[in-house]
Amino acid sequence: DAGVTQSPTHLIKTRGQQVTLRCSPKSGHDTVSWYQQALGQGPQFIFQYYEEEERQRGNFPDRFSGHQFPNYSSELNVNALLLGDSALYLCASSSDTDTQYFGPGTRLTVL
């Protein structure tokens, strides 16, 4: 049984560019949440997708957008990248319970 997977592992972009990160949830899970983890800090909630709709959103600008597909996988898109967007981006999946399981993350570096 595969756990949560994310791609790519690492990504380097320049300011102003756009990036798309991908997440496949754990088998049997239908909810995907995205978090941003800056170095030395705890994960910060970006948004959560359920039934292909954004259900909750944290305090992130509209440059951050997402999508969930019928197979429950999800994408995180960030437009007009800023240096401050450099971070580890984590996705977490869950089902009927509250328990969220994290993927390995995508390390985004913005130069």
Add this chain to the structure above:
Amino acid sequence: GENVEQHPSTLSVQEGDSAVIKCTYSDSASNYFPWYKQELGKRPQLIIDIRSNVGEKKDQRIAVTLNKTAKHFSLHITETQPEDSAVYFCAASWGLTGGGNKLTFGTGTQLKVEL
């Protein structure tokens, strides 16, 4: 919104000793409190969680206690081992029907277990 404070930020113990990490939350509606362990460069890994209808939960060397009145919860690790060295995060959330919910994390505790 919810705010979670975590203390201490760093904790150093001798192998075999106990370690305690404490968190407080602000939203009385929060009803789910997980703890995650994150080793350097790896994903946060759920180690134990507790719901608001339970005051204490134990799993081998790890235990979590919850005081709803005071709005704080704690992680207790007994008989610490070098492999317990990592960053530990507490989190809080209130549940939504249909599965999943927003987790608000503490700032983390760097635990170092010394030989």
